[in-house]
Amino acid sequence: MAVNKKGEPVPTNAIALKDGYFGVAKTLKHKLHACCRDAEQFRKGDIVFLWVYVDAKGLKQGFVDKKRGTVPIPTQQWLSIIDEAASLGANWLVLSLQDALDKCAGVYEICQWAQCVHGMNVGLHLKGCTCPEKEEVALLRKLDRKKTKLLMHCPPGKMPLAKEIDGITVWTANPQPDGEKPKCQGAAHMIFVNEKGILYTCGLVEGKEDYRIGHVFDECLKTVLTNPKTPRKVCDDLHKVGAGCDGCPSLVTTFLPRMRRMS
Ligand code: SF4
Numbered sequence: 001m002a003v004n005k006k007g008e009p010v011p012t013n014a015i016a017l018k019d020g021y022f023g024v025a026k027t028l029k030h031k032l033h034a035c036c037r038d039a040e041q042f043r044k045g046d047i048v049f050l051w052v053y054v055d056a057k058g059l060k061q062g063f064v065d066k067k068r069g070t071v072p073i074p075t076q077q078w079l080s081i082i083d084e085a086a087s088l089g090a091n092w093l094v095l096s097l098q099d100a101l102d103k104c105a106g107v108y109e110i111c112q113w114a115q116c117v118h119g120m121n122v123g124l125h126l127k128g129c130t131c132p133e134k135e136e137v138a139l140l141r142k143l144d145r146k147k148t149k150l151l152m153h154c155p156p157g158k159m160p161l162a163k164e165i166d167g168i169t170v171w172t173a174n175p176q177p178d179g180e181k182p183k184c185q186g187a188a189h190m191i192f193v194n195e196k197g198i199l200y201t202c203g204l205v206e207g208k209e210d211y212r213i214g215h216v217f218d219e220c221l222k223t224v225l226t227n228p229k230t231p232r233k234v235c236d237d238l239h240k241v242g243a244g245c246d247g248c249p250s251l252v253t254t255f256l257p258r259m260r261r262m263s
Contacts, residue, residue: 059106075106125247175255204244
């Protein structure tokens with residue numbers, strides 16, 4: 001069941017109960033129309049990507065009951081964050097997994113929610129993995145394959161490429177060499193959240209206080225993103241491709257036409 005930002009279960013109506021999981025989804029859709037009205041000031045294309053870090057400690061059942069920002073976010077609360085991002089126009093969800101896929105139990109629920117309820121494309125970025133295990137591919141095949149991409153780090157010096165493993169499209173998570181100025185679409189079209197729910201401008205500046213723009217439970221995302229004081233760009237001194245850009249949807253999708261030509 002989805003919950004609101006405070007961790008309270010979202011009330012269901014009789015139809016939702018009758019229809020089970022997808023009935024709850026329908027109910028939420030109605031709620032989202034209300035969110036959409038709130039999000040009217042966002043033009044189409046203003047927000048495209050939701051990029052989140054997740055880890056095995058967080059992807060569990062239950063709710064955050066400790067001080068916000070100190071513990072990883074559990075599965076149900078990620079569903080609410082996806083709802084809100086989708087209401088602002090996000091049509092891509094990239095999950096950067098710190099731990100092995102089979103240890104992150106909640107990943108499938110989150111991906112299915114994004115794909116089935118919001119029609120989002122999902123990128124699963126396996127950090128530190130250059131080749132998925134058979135079991136991991138088997139798990140991925142349970143998702144909507146047309147809307148699922150695997151993002152993996154490519155050793156330095158190798159050209160960006162796209163390939164397929166057992167029907168799953170694999171994209172290079174680091175299509176541009178370290179140290180260059182990122183040929184990304186910038187952070188303005190993206191919502192970046194780390195595993196504890198802290199919002200930063202983007203992955204490159206994750207953990208840097210100057211680029212911390214709030215917490216997902218502070219206030220609604222729309223308020224955070226439209227705050228004129230919110231840093232939506234990285235300063236030139238720091239703006240170089242690094243490990244923090246690995247898996248960034250704003251970068252990977254820029255290189256897509258090139259990857260496709262090479263596949
Ligand atoms: S993480 Fe890197 S590639 Fe992505 S928006 Fe930030 S600077 Fe650009």
